[in-house]
Amino acid sequence: MQVGLTHFLIVSALLFCLGLYAVLTRRNAVAILMGIELMLNAANVNLIAFNKFTAPGALNGQVFALVVITLAACEAGVGLALVMAAYRNLETIHVDEINVMKW
Amino acid sequence: MGELAAFIILSVITLASAVVVVTSGNIVRSALSLVPTFLGITGLYILLQAEFVAGIQVLIYAGAITVLILFVIMLTEGGTGLRTRQVNEQVPLGMLAAAVLALILIAVFSGTEWPKASGSLPQYTAAPIGEAFLTSAVLIFEITSLVLLVSLMGAIIIARRER
Numbered sequence: 001m002q003v004g005l006t007h008f009l010i011v012s013a014l015l016f017c018l019g020l021y022a023v024l025t026r027r028n029a030v031a032i033l034m035g036i037e038l039m040l041n042a043a044n045v046n047l048i049a050f051n052k053f054t055a056p057g058a059l060n061g062q063v064f065a066l067v068v069i070t071l072a073a074c075e076a077g078v079g080l081a082l083v084m085a086a087y088r089n090l091e092t093i094h095v096d097e098i099n100v101m102k103w
Numbered sequence: 104m105g106e107l108a109a110f111i112i113l114s115v116i117t118l119a120s121a122v123v124v125v126t127s128g129n130i131v132r133s134a135l136s137l138v139p140t141f142l143g144i145t146g147l148y149i150l151l152q153a154e155f156v157a158g159i160q161v162l163i164y165a166g167a168i169t170v171l172i173l174f175v176i177m178l179t180e181g182g183t184g185l186r187t188r189q190v191n192e193q194v195p196l197g198m199l200a201a202a203v204l205a206l207i208l209i210a211v212f213s214g215t216e217w218p219k220a221s222g223s224l225p226q227y228t229a230a231p232i233g234e235a236f237l238t239s240a241v242l243i244f245e246i247t248s249l250v251l252l253v254s255l256m257g258a259i260i261i262a263r264r265e266r
Contacts (some may be wrong), residue, residue, distance in 0.1 A: 003110045005217050011114045013208035015121055017201040022125040025190045025199035029131060030175055034124055037168060052151045058220045063240050065156050069163055070247050074254035076168045080175045081262035087179045093184050094192055101125050
C-alpha cells in the first residue's frame with residue numbers, strides 16, 4: 001500500500017481536533033497556547049502534503065508553511081507576554097477567573 | 104513498504120504525545136510532550152520531501168517555542184499545576200465537538216477525489232525556496248519581517264514591568 005495524500009490529511013485532522021479539544025477545555029492559558037500550536041502544526045502538514053501531491057512543480061506550499069511557522073513564533077511570543085502581564089495584574093492565569101475588563 | 108512503516112510509526116508518535124499534551128494534568132509534562140509531537144511532525148515533513156521546513160521546525164518549534172512555554176510555566180504560579188483543576192466544565196462538550204469535527208473531516212477527506220499532478224519536487228528544496236522568497240514571494244517575505252518586528256516590540260512592551 002502506498003502512502004497517499006489522504007493518510008497525511010487524516011493525521012493532520014486528528015491533530016487539529018486534539019488541539020481544538022485543548023483550546024475548548026483547558027483552564028490554563030499556557031495550555032491553551034499549546035493547543036493553538038498543535039492546530040497550526042496540523043495546518044502546516046496539510047500545506048506541505050498538498051504541495052507534494054497536487055502541485056509538485058511549485059514550492060508555494062512549503063513557502064507558506066515557513067511563513068506560518070514564523071507567525072506562530074510571533075504569536076507564541078506575544079501570547080506568552082500577555083499571560084505574564086495578566087499574571088502580574090490579576091495573579092492568575094486561569095482564563096475562567098480572568099473576568100474583569102478594568103483593574 | 105518502508106515508507107508506510109515510517110509513516111505509521113511517526114503518526115503514532117505524533118498523535119500519542121499530542122494526546123498526552125492535551126490530557127495531562129501536569130502542565131510541565133504537557134509542555135515536554137510537545138517535543139516528541141513536533142519531532143514526529145518533522146519526520147512527516149521529511150517523508151514529504153520538505154527537508155528545509157523540517158530543519159526550521161526543529162529549530163523554532165522543538166527548540167525555541169517549547170523553551171519559551173517552559174519559562175512562562177516556571178515564572179507563573181502553581182509550578183506543575185497538580186494542585187489545581189486544569190480543565191473547565193466543558194469536557195464532555197469539548198470531546199463531543201472534537202470527535203464530531205474529526206469524523207466529518209475524515210469522511211470528507213476519504214470521500215474526495217483529489218487531483219493528481221504529474222512531476223516531482225526538486226531534489227534539494229532549500230535553494231528553490233530561497234529563490235521563491237526573493238522573487239515571487241518577496242512581498243510575503245517583507246511583510247513577515249515587519250510583523251516579526253512589531254510582535255517583538257509588542258511582546259517587550261506588554262511584558263515590561265510598569266513603574
